[in-house]
Amino acid sequence: MTTKTGTNWVGAKYNRKEDHRLLTGKGRYLADLSMPGALHLVFVRSEQAHARIKKIDVSAAKKLPGVVTVLTGEDIKNKIKPMPQPVVQPALVAKYPRHWPLAVGKVKFHGEPIAVVVARDKYVAEDAAELIQAEYDPLPYIGDPEKALADKSNRVHEEWDDNIIFEMTFTGGADDASRAKNDAEVERIFKSADVVVRQRFRTHRCGMTPMETRGALMSWDDSDGLIAHVTTQRPHIDRLALSDILDIPAEKVRVIAPRDQGGGFGVKAPFYREPILVAYLARELKRPIRWVESRQEHLMAVSQERDQIHDIEIAASKDGKLLAMRNRGIADCGDGCEGVYWGFLMPFLGSVELPNAYDWPIGDVKLKVAVTNKSALSPARAFGELPTRFAMERAIDLVAKKCGMEPADFRRKNLVAHLPHTSITGEYFDSGDFLKVWDNLMAQVDLKGFRREQEAARKQGRYLGIGFGLGVELSGVASELLVPMESQPGYGAATVRVDPRAKVIVFEGDAPQGQGHETTVAQAVAGAFGIHPSDIVVTTGDTGTTPFGSGTIGARAGSYFISAAVMACAELKQKISRFMIHDLKIENATQDDFEFADGEIVYKKNSNIRKTFREMVERIIMAPINMPAGESGGLEHTAFFEAAKPMICFNADCAKVEVDIRTGQFKILNWTTSEDVGQIINPQIVEGQMQGAVIQGLSNTLFEQFIYDENGQQLTADFENYKLANAADVPDIKVTHAPTPCPYTPLGSRGIGEGRPSSVPGTITNAVCDALSPFGIEIAELPLRPNQIWQLIQNAKKKAAD
Amino acid sequence: MNKTVKITINGEIFEQSVPIRLLLSDFIREVAGLTGTHISCTYEGVCGACTVQLDGAAVKSCLMLATQADGHEVTTVEGLAKDGKLSPLQQAFNDHHALQCGFCTPGILMNMDEFLKKHPNPSDDEIRTGLIGNLCRCTGYAHIVDAVRDAAKRTR
Numbered sequence: 015m016t017t018k019t020g021t022n023w024v025g026a027k028y029n030r031k032e033d034h035r036l037l038t039g040k041g042r043y044l045a046d047l048s049m050p051g052a053l054h055l056v057f058v059r060s061e062q063a064h065a066r067i068k069k070i071d072v073s074a075a076k077k078l079p080g081v082v083t084v085l086t087g088e089d090i091k092n093k094i095k096p097m098p099q100p101v102v103q104p105a106l107v108a109k110y111p112r113h114w115p116l117a118v119g120k121v122k123f124h125g126e127p128i129a130v131v132v133a134r135d136k137y138v139a140e141d142a143a144e145l146i147q148a149e150y151d152p153l154p155y156i157g158d159p160e161k162a163l164a165d166k167s168n169r170v171h172e173e174w175d176d177n178i179i180f181e182m183t184f185t186g187g188a189d190d191a192s193r194a195k196n197d198a199e200v201e202r203i204f205k206s207a208d209v210v211v212r213q214r215f216r217t218h219r220c221g222m223t224p225m226e227t228r229g230a231l232m233s234w235d236d237s238d239g240l241i242a243h244v245t246t247q248r249p250h251i252d253r254l255a256l257s258d259i260l261d262i263p264a265e266k267v268r269v270i271a272p273r274d275q276g277g278g279f280g281v282k283a284p285f286y287r288e289p290i291l292v293a294y295l296a297r298e299l300k301r302p303i304r305w306v307e308s309r310q311e312h313l314m315a316v317s318q319e320r321d322q323i324h325d326i327e328i329a330a331s332k333d334g335k336l337l338a339m340r341n342r343g344i345a346d347c348g349d350g351c352e353g354v355y356w357g358f359l360m361p362f363l364g365s366v367e368l369p370n371a372y373d374w375p376i377g378d379v380k381l382k383v384a385v386t387n388k389s390a391l392s393p394a395r396a397f398g399e400l401p402t403r404f405a406m407e408r409a410i411d412l413v414a415k416k417c418g419m420e421p422a423d424f425r426r427k428n429l430v431a432h433l434p435h436t437s438i439t440g441e442y443f444d445s446g447d448f449l450k451v452w453d454n455l456m457a458q459v460d461l462k463g464f465r466r467e468q469e470a471a472r473k474q475g476r477y478l479g480i481g482f483g484l485g486v487e488l489s490g491v492a493s494e495l496l497v498p499m500e501s502q503p504g505y506g507a508a509t510v511r512v513d514p515r516a517k518v519i520v521f522e523g524d525a526p527q528g529q530g531h532e533t534t535v536a537q538a539v540a541g542a543f544g545i546h547p548s549d550i551v552v553t554t555g556d557t558g559t560t561p562f563g564s565g566t567i568g569a570r571a572g573s574y575f576i577s578a579a580v581m582a583c584a585e586l587k588q589k590i591s592r593f594m595i596h597d598l599k600i601e602n603a604t605q606d607d608f609e610f611a612d613g614e615i616v617y618k619k620n621s622n623i624r625k626t627f628r629e630m631v632e633r634i635i636m637a638p639i640n641m642p643a644g645e646s647g648g649l650e651h652t653a654f655f656e657a658a659k660p661m662i663c664f665n666a667d668c669a670k671v672e673v674d675i676r677t678g679q680f681k682i683l684n685w686t687t688s689e690d691v692g693q694i695i696n697p698q699i700v701e702g703q704m705q706g707a708v709i710q711g712l713s714n715t716l717f718e719q720f721i722y723d724e725n726g727q728q729l730t731a732d733f734e735n736y737k738l739a740n741a742a743d744v745p746d747i748k749v750t751h752a753p754t755p756c757p758y759t760p761l762g763s764r765g766i767g768e769g770r771p772s773s774v775p776g777t778i779t780n781a782v783c784d785a786l787s788p789f790g791i792e793i794a795e796l797p798l799r800p801n802q803i804w805q806l807i808q809n810a811k812k813k814a815a816d
Numbered sequence: 817m818n819k820t821v822k823i824t825i826n827g828e829i830f831e832q833s834v835p836i837r838l839l840l841s842d843f844i845r846e847v848a849g850l851t852g853t854h855i856s857c858t859y860e861g862v863c864g865a866c867t868v869q870l871d872g873a874a875v876k877s878c879l880m881l882a883t884q885a886d887g888h889e890v891t892t893v894e895g896l897a898k899d900g901k902l903s904p905l906q907q908a909f910n911d912h913h914a915l916q917c918g919f920c921t922p923g924i925l926m927n928m929d930e931f932l933k934k935h936p937n938p939s940d941d942e943i944r945t946g947l948i949g950n951l952c953r954c955t956g957y958a959h960i961v962d963a964v965r966d967a968a969k970r971t972r
Contacts, residue, residue, distance in 0.1 A: 029910050029911060029913075030910065030913060030915075032918070033909065033910040033915060033918070034902070034910070036915055036918030036921055037893075037896075037897075037902060037906040037909055037910060037915070037918075037921060037925070038852070038893065038894065038896070038897050038902070038906070039850065039851070039852015039853070039892060039893035039894040039922050040852065040894075041852070041918050041919075042851075043851075043854070043919065045845075045851070045854075045855065046845075046851035137835070137837065137838075222953070223953070224917070224919075224953055225854075225856045225863065225865060225917065225919040225920050225951065225952070225953045225954075226854075226856065226917070226919045227856070227858070274917070274918065275917060276854070276856070276917045276918070276919025276920075277916075277917040277919060277953050277954055279953070308858040309856065309857045309858040309860065309863075310858060527917055528915075528916035528917025528918065528919075528954050529916065530916065698912075698913040699913065701913070701959075702913045702916060702954075702955060702956075702959055705955060705956035705957075705958045705959065706916065706953075706954045706955050706956040707956075708956060709955075709956030709957065709958075710953070710956070732857065732860050732862070733857045733860055733862035733863055733951065734860060734862055738951050738953065740947065740948050740950075740951060740957075741943070741944040741945075741947035741948065741950075741952075741957040741960065741961065742941075742944040742945050742947070742948050744956065744957060746940075746958045746961070747956065747958060
């Protein structure tokens with residue numbers, strides 16, 4: 015561990031500040047918070063996927079001693095404004111389904127809340143929930159997105175005239191005429207191209223369920239209003255939404271994300287219906303209300319993502335140059351009733367990111383999103399793009415093979431070679447060096463040697479394979495994208511407050527869930543002021559004390575939040591420097607002539623002129639007399655950071671596998687990555703993000719799957735049936751770096767981690783297909799399971815025998 | 817229906833009348849107020865976040881009733897550090913960045929603390945197999961394996 019105080023904290027391995035409390039059981043997660051007299055709230059959820067509610071009998075539940083109140087949709091529909099509300103509605107043209115926190119009239123998926131019980135004891139609340147009897151008139155289950163798109167008679171939302179929530183063309187300009195011209199040109203290229211590949215790819219429904227479920231603990235006071243502790247990635251947005259929906263003046267809503275949250279990965283980013291009801295009841299009953307979601311509820315109602323189909327076509331020249339791409343995407347977004355995201359924003363962004371880092375001359379990319387009787391898609395790390403990356407990375411391998419090229423060589427030939435670059439779907443890539451990252455990966459992987467090894471192994475009946483994948487990912491989400499996409503600003507904000515004892519408090523309006531912000535921002539601030547990271551404390555996620563932020567999303571911390579903190583430090587350093595010039599009567603000095611290091615402020619042109627950081631800050635805060643002209647006392651600054659254009663990071667993966675063709679089982683022999691995360695702030699935290707992201711990608715690809723039966727019953731609402739990867743299931747990952755500092759952030763850092771799982775499913779499936787190339791097996795559907803592989807081997811053998 | 821139980825947690829005796837259906841995990845969190853023991857899979861026994869030691873053996877406290885622990889000694893994550901000093905296992909977790917959100921960590925520590933007593937010189941495969949009963953969503957497990965291996969070395 016580096017212990018030296020200095021300006022080199024950025025880039026140093028420094029043990030996390032968060033860990034001590036978390037290792038000793040002193041973390042404070044939502045379920046660990048308490049308020050005197052808090053009541054327990056339990057939701058009753060629909061047992062049917064699509065049905066009219068005939069009657070909900072709550073009489074027995076109400077009579078149970080200890081029960082305070084029971085409500086159904088009928089009780090609240092005239093008292094709570096329905097969603098959507100503008101604050102959680104994107105600026106994209108779409109249908110936004112009207113809904114209340116509890117089902118009104120009919121239920122639209124298995125797991126939709128239909129009633130709520132509030133009791134003094136949580137065991138009694140559960141007892142009462144079991145006494146509630148709902149009677150339904152079943153309606154036809156709408157479960158297949160393609161059929162749903164075509165079906166106008168059976169509708170999830172009866173006030174609509176079809177089941178299409180969103181459709182969009184991403185290529186060819188803004189008007190119909192230019193798009194028609196573009197699409198005709200794409201068609202012309204396909205007709206004349208040497209090589210054309212067409213394939214349908216399907217990615218199953220799975221997501222990023224965090225270890226801590228959702229929850230809320232809220233209290234009401236007639237003069238102070240609502241205090242809402244909520245598991246959330248975006249407390250400032252939740253505050254505005256609760257204020258608007260419940261007609262509480264915004265100054266009387268304070269949302270506090272717990273200091274410790276047990277993971278989020280996007281799942282805690284939406285504005286969900288459940289907290290609305292907790293807030294409503296806290297106000298109605300004037301008693302604190304606590305809701306802690308069960309795992310079963312969680313897996314039924316949220317954390318489901320992916321679920322996209324892509325019919326992709328690629329045209330290439332014989333010598334392996336990409337000429338054009340056409341894609342028709344379909345997504346199954348469930349009922350779409352979910353604030354901020356509405357189930358369709360993930361597939362939307364997935365289509366934007368479909369071109370990946372390849373240099374496409376032209377393309378025709380369209381998407382349709384259907385509503386069905388399933389839980390609304392909720393965001394998951396590798397937001398919307400895990401399915402499009404799977405489709406693209408697999409399709410690239412198919413094209414390469416058809417051109418007779420190594421897929422690795424084909425990739426390199428078609429990578430965007432010069433940045434900045436704007437993709438055919440309009441995504442802006444600001445900076446970096448894709449070829450450098452790729453070449454670094456290839457330097458780790460002896461491809462020619464592997465091919466020899468593979469050939470020798472095949473002679474012994476062993477099937478080895480190598481697979482590649484890559485991904486260009488968002489480094490923060492610029493306003494340019496976030497304002498239309500989520501009606502929210504993209505800037506990062508940080509308040510830096512220096513205290514008279516030379517300690518620094520950083521206030522962050524976003525709400526981390528394990529990313530280590532307390533440590534990385536402390537390193538950045540320590541570096542700026544030349545003090546020690548242990549002298550810095552960080553407050554996050556409390557709307558009562560922190561500057562406005564749109565939330566911990568899209569790898570915003572390393573790009574936007576920390577950049578804002580560094581800007582605030584720079585502002586304060588200049589002020590301190592002006593006081594130095596004044597107090598020490600330094601002639602001809604400017605505010606940039608001072609170095610902050612080792613707890614001292616040194617005049618660069620004469621290092622004998624110095625003061626300690628502590629004496630200067632104490633002087634400015636506590637003794638604001640005899641000051642430079644126009645100055646005031648105090649040392650606190652809030653800065654907002656946003657780059658002029660969106661920013662990216664980039665990564666590439668290589669996996670080697672061995673497939674046992676008798677069983678279809680395969681073993682990952684090794685996994686190597688190459689990353690451009692720009693200037694690293696803490697290498698250990700970066701490594702942890704990468705390890706975790708790749709394993710999440712593998713867990714999605716190999717194990718996790720939400721399954722609905724033919725009646726829309728969700729069969730996978732527990733960890734027995736919805737399997738996450740465990741330690742024995744997965745390999746160690748070798749993470750390597752080929753960084754190019756980002757020129758648009760003050761430290762050169764890039765936000766990393768969010769999109770990182772997306773290249774994993776293509777990489778591993780490419781490796782398995784490479785191993786099975788003697789059988790001509792090309793897998794186009796996830797999950798990737800031994801039984802599926804075994805079946806494909808049997809089919810191939812049968813075909814060969816026929 | 818209630819029953820009076822006497823459970824020693826981290827050396828402190830809790831004698832209390834509790835409903836017989838009260839889970840041990842709820843006794844630890846709500847009666848004893850030790851919230852380091854976490855609930856993630858909600859009483860399925862799959863995730864391992866609620867793992868504690870009962871008379872030194874790692875058990876999932878959501879799969880036991882408080883009454884079943886009557887007369888027994890429970891150690892929770894709060895009982896690992898002595899006199900404010902992290903145990904070698906806890907310190908190794910910090911040094912190797914073996915936790916991110918930290919929600920699964922207490923259960924992993926309680927399981928691995930027992931594991932290392934039985935396997936003072938474990939292979940990576942043994943560590944990974946020993947971790948099957950604990951789910952972690954953030955780390956991808958590699959740093960946890962590094963930490964456990966290093967803790968074994970420090971303890972030997």
